[in-house]
Amino acid sequence: MIYFDNASMSFPKPVEVIQGVQSLMENSSGNAMRTTSTEKTDIVFETRKKIAKLFNVKFPTSIVFTSNSTESLNTIIEGYLKPGDHVVSSAIEHNSVVRPLVRLHKERNIALSWVPVNEFGLINPNDVIEAITEKTTLVIINHASNVTGTIQDVESIGEQLQAYPDVKFLIDASQTAGHIPIDNQRIKADFIAFTGHKALLGISGVGGYYINPEIKIRPLKVGGTGVLSELLVQPEGMPLHYESGTALMSRLWTGFFGTERYRTPKIFQNPDFSLKRRDFWVFLQVEQGRALPVSSV
Numbered sequence: 001m002i003y004f005d006n007a008s009m010s011f012p013k014p015v016e017v018i019q020g021v022q023s024l025m026e027n028s029s030g031n032a033m034r035t036t037s038t039e040k041t042d043i044v045f046e047t048r049k050k051i052a053k054l055f056n057v058k059f060p061t062s063i064v065f066t067s068n069s070t071e072s073l074n075t076i077i078e079g080y081l082k083p084g085d086h087v088v089s090s091a092i093e094h095n096s097v098v099r100p101l102v103r104l105h106k107e108r109n110i111a112l113s114w115v116p117v118n119e120f121g122l123i124n125p126n127d128v129i130e131a132i133t134e135k136t137t138l139v140i141i142n143h144a145s146n147v148t149g150t151i152q153d154v155e156s157i158g159e160q161l162q163a164y165p166d167v168k169f170l171i172d173a174s175q176t177a178g179h180i181p182i183d184n185q186r187i188k189a190d191f192i193a194f195t196g197h198k199a200l201l202g203i204s205g206v207g208g209y210y211i212n213p214e215i216k217i218r219p220l221k222v223g224g225t226g227v228l229s230e231l232l233v234q235p236e237g238m239p240l241h242y243e244s245g246t247a248l249m250s251r252l253w254t255g256f257f258g259t260e261r262y263r264t265p266k267i268f269q270n271p272d273f274s275l276k277r278r279d280f281w282v283f284l285q286v287e288q289g290r291a292l293p294v295s296s297v
């Protein structure tokens with residue numbers, strides 16, 4: 001079987017993921033961070049540690065799990081932006097970024113600037129910096145496009161943003177997490193949104209985000225923590241502050257395996273893979289080392 005649409009959802013899943021989910025269904029019940037069972041808690045925490053290592057960030061507690069990248073992006077965009085803020089984003093964003101932004105433009109008077117891309121779908125990092133105004137609080141960049149596979153120079157954008165401490169940086173790593181290295185010591189992003197069902201090789205209904213521990217945003221959901229129930233307000237501790245409600249237990253198998261199974265570098269270095277797809281557009285970019293060899297809409 002030939003399955004080309006691996007960028008919208010990876011398939012087949014590794015046997016470890018299938019067996020892991022099955023074993024959880026058969027042998028476990030309960031919530032991480034709530035029960036006394038260290039087995040469950042530890043597996044979730046292990047996954048946090050692996051994702052933190054994958055992104056080269058210091059604290060596993062700064063990794064928050066969600067249901068998918070769309071939920072992560074909505075949480076960050078909704079939770080961070082205040083009325084009158086200005087956002088710089090690009091012409092090549094996924095609708096999981098575009099729609100929350102356009103809604104906030106209407107509802108909270110958020111001003112939006114869309115930086116253009118060139119014929120390869122590449123953003124010029126200088127255009128991002130030039131679009132910043134004194135009201136800019138957030139820059140959002142799609143690390144790799146789901147349509148063209150183009151990988152953006154997020155390191156250069158992150159580096160230049162260091163001169164603007166009030167401007168936070170969100171990268172949408174939905175297409176890249178698990179595919180290509182994401183070293184946040186170099187990118188210096190304040191938020192990294194990721195999904196589990198693509199290159200992290202997990203099941204669907206799994207995602208998350210990294211949040212700079214120095215930043216607090218308004219959680220999308222509150223309550224349902226199952227601990228500290230005497231509090232009338234959401235507990236402040238991380239990651240509980242942002243993880244409300246009973247989670248999909250099997251979400252933890254994402255990353256647990258995906259982070260350790262780098263497959264792309266080999267394919268990535270082999271432009272033939274793209275040639276066989278007869279997809280000249282993507283091939284051109286892969287040859288120049290700046291696109292993933294897969295794309296989806």
Ligand SMILES: Cc1ncc(COP(=O)(O)O)c(C=O)c1O
Nearest residue numbers: 068069070094096146174175195
């Ligand atoms: C760049 C990008 N952002 C966001 C998403 C949304 O991801 P999810 O399906 O996990 O919500 C996708 C999915 O294709 C994507 O490619």
